[in-house]
Amino acid sequence: MPEDKVIVNNLTKKFGDLLVLDDVSFTIGKGEFVCLVGPTGCGKTTFLNLLVKLIEPTAGEILIDGEPADPKRHSLSFVFQEPSAFPWLTVEDNIKFNLRIKKFPKNVIEERTEQMLKLVGLTQQRKLYPHQLSVSAEQRIVIARSFAMFPDLLLMDEPYGQMDIKLRYYLEDEVLRIWRETGSTVIFITHNIEEAVYLSQRCLVMSSKPTTVKTIRTIDLPYPRNVADPAFISIRQEITDMIKWW
Amino acid sequence: MKKTRFDRGNLKYYALSVLSVSLLLLAWFVYSSSANAILSTPMEVIERFAGVIRSPIAGTSLAGHIWASLKRVLTGFIVASAIGIVLGICFGWFETFRDIVWPIFSIIRPIPPIAWIPLVILWAGIGETAKIIIVFIACVMPVVLNTFAGIESADPLLLDAGKVLGANSRQMLLSVALPDSIPTIIAGMKNALSTGWMAVVGAEMVVAREGVGFLIISGMDNLDISLVLVSIVIIACISACLTFILNRMEGVLCPWLKLENK
Numbered sequence: 001m002p003e004d005k006v007i008v009n010n011l012t013k014k015f016g017d018l019l020v021l022d023d024v025s026f027t028i029g030k031g032e033f034v035c036l037v038g039p040t041g042c043g044k045t046t047f048l049n050l051l052v053k054l055i056e057p058t059a060g061e062i063l064i065d066g067e068p069a070d071p072k073r074h075s076l077s078f079v080f081q082e083p084s085a086f087p088w089l090t091v092e093d094n095i096k097f098n099l100r101i102k103k104f105p106k107n108v109i110e111e112r113t114e115q116m117l118k119l120v121g122l123t124q125q126r127k128l129y130p131h132q133l134s135v136s137a138e139q140r141i142v143i144a145r146s147f148a149m150f151p152d153l154l155l156m157d158e159p160y161g162q163m164d165i166k167l168r169y170y171l172e173d174e175v176l177r178i179w180r181e182t183g184s185t186v187i188f189i190t191h192n193i194e195e196a197v198y199l200s201q202r203c204l205v206m207s208s209k210p211t212t213v214k215t216i217r218t219i220d221l222p223y224p225r226n227v228a229d230p231a232f233i234s235i236r237q238e239i240t241d242m243i244k245w246w
Numbered sequence: 247m248k249k250t251r252f253d254r255g256n257l258k259y260y261a262l263s264v265l266s267v268s269l270l271l272l273a274w275f276v277y278s279s280s281a282n283a284i285l286s287t288p289m290e291v292i293e294r295f296a297g298v299i300r301s302p303i304a305g306t307s308l309a310g311h312i313w314a315s316l317k318r319v320l321t322g323f324i325v326a327s328a329i330g331i332v333l334g335i336c337f338g339w340f341e342t343f344r345d346i347v348w349p350i351f352s353i354i355r356p357i358p359p360i361a362w363i364p365l366v367i368l369w370a371g372i373g374e375t376a377k378i379i380i381v382f383i384a385c386v387m388p389v390v391l392n393t394f395a396g397i398e399s400a401d402p403l404l405l406d407a408g409k410v411l412g413a414n415s416r417q418m419l420l421s422v423a424l425p426d427s428i429p430t431i432i433a434g435m436k437n438a439l440s441t442g443w444m445a446v447v448g449a450e451m452v453v454a455r456e457g458v459g460f461l462i463i464s465g466m467d468n469l470d471i472s473l474v475l476v477s478i479v480i481i482a483c484i485s486a487c488l489t490f491i492l493n494r495m496e497g498v499l500c501p502w503l504k505l506e507n508k
Contacts, residue, residue, distance in 0.1 A: 052409075052410045054406055054409065054410065071409065071410055071411070071412045072412050072414065074412075075412070076410060076411075076412065077410070077411065078406075078407065078410040078411075080403060080406070080407065082403055084403050084404060084406075084407040086404060086407075086422070086425070086426075087426075087502050088425040088426070088428070088500070088502050089425075097411065097421070098411040098412065101408075101411055101412055101413050101417055101421070102412060129501070129502040130502075131502060142407075145411075
């Protein structure tokens with residue numbers, strides 16, 4: 001079992017009287033790929049926003065490497081549902097953005113940018129602006145930008161929600177490849193159970209509001225996974241049954 | 247890619263533009279040729295224009311008058327842009343500053359720039375400074391308002407992205423909010439330039455010995471309608487040239503917008 005990277009202790013969030021997260025606790029190991037699945041509107045995005053301090057919890061704590069989570073101190077990245085590439089920056093300058101913000105040495109910035117451009121297949125488009133590319137390519141810029149600083153923790157909030165199946169499959173393989181190469185810890189939110197089983201080493205199944213962690217399912221199938229494999233189908237069915245409300 | 251109605255190479259747009267201007271000239275010609283019209287014909291205006299080029303008015307050539315106005319507009323505009331952008335950023339980014347200064351700004355904002363002329367003359371005399379101050383007052387409002395609006399309405403998704411990536415407040419402003427606001431700021435500057443022209447003509451009509459506004463008032467005093475019309479056409483042409491230059495600048499400063507609209 002890898003050492004703990006993220007420790008979530010009794011996390012609770014209320015918006016007025018509305019209890020969104022109720023006493024959530026779990027840990028994530030260093031370099032682990034974890035998926036969060038749960039019914040739509042169960043508070044998955046709220047949970048990620050808490051993790052990166054976009055909102056403050058009502059109670060509880062989130063520790064990264066034993067210290068309270070803080071985007072300024074920790075190397076965090078976030079891929080939002082909508083592509084969030086900066087429109088005024090070219091593909092390569094978008095990738096360099098957080099490396100520059102975090103004041104990485106120039107040679108490291110160049111080296112990482114080249115590596116990420118190659119990994120997401122955008123080397124030819126490096127001088128183009130996001131608007132000149134398709135939505136999926138824009139999301140790949142954001143993914144490259146997020147992985148470029150080899151983040152301690154990368155959070156992805158349904159990043160492929162708007163893409164068609166073919167592109168999704170391609171990008172899922174791509175994210176696994178980058179994850180393996182950079183060794184980052186990834187928390188990936190999705191409502192697509194097949195995607196969760198395909199990607200993650202562990203799957204956190206959330207309940208409806210107020211959200212709690214219903215169960216944590218370890219997925220020990222080898223990569224690359226086969227969606228038609230009976231073991232794969234069986235895990236997918238098991239998780240589907242857990243979040244079934246009908 | 248999105249196509250705008252005013253795309254380059256849009257033949258229909260250019261053809262209709264030429265048609266509408268031709269119709270305006272025709273209407274002008276027809277009306278001014280009638281017996282009771284108090285308006286010079288286009289031919290008389292062209293002749294007067296040639297006359298103004300040949301013989302100086304009040305000791306200054308036509309180019310000298312144009313340059314006098316242009317200098318005032320550009321000086322006022324540049325100072326207003328620099329101060330207006332800083333002020334707009336402060337309004338948009340620093341809440342306490344906004345809470346303190348915005349009420350004062352809101353009181354001053356609706357006052358027409360030319361209403362300040364008497365006060366400015368009392369404070370700064372009848373020299374160049376007074377006219378530049380009037381232009382400044384006219385230009386600064388649109389720049390402040392657009393910069394403020396641009397910063398305040400910066401895309402929340404991009405702000406969140408910057409925040410999560412660990413940008414501090416200064417980096418958030420300079421690397422996210424400000425670049426995101428550039429198109430809005432430039433729109434404000436374009437607006438400022440036209441209001442600056444309005445103001446300079448107003449100021450020159452009250453007190454000046456040179457400038458395009460002086461030409462208008464000189465034409466009015468001497469019942470020289472052709473000179474008034476020559477001045478109006480000159481103002482329109484210079485404004486169009488300046489807008490063209492600013493549009494070009496927008497293309498250089500915001501290449502991503504140019505590409506977006508292609």
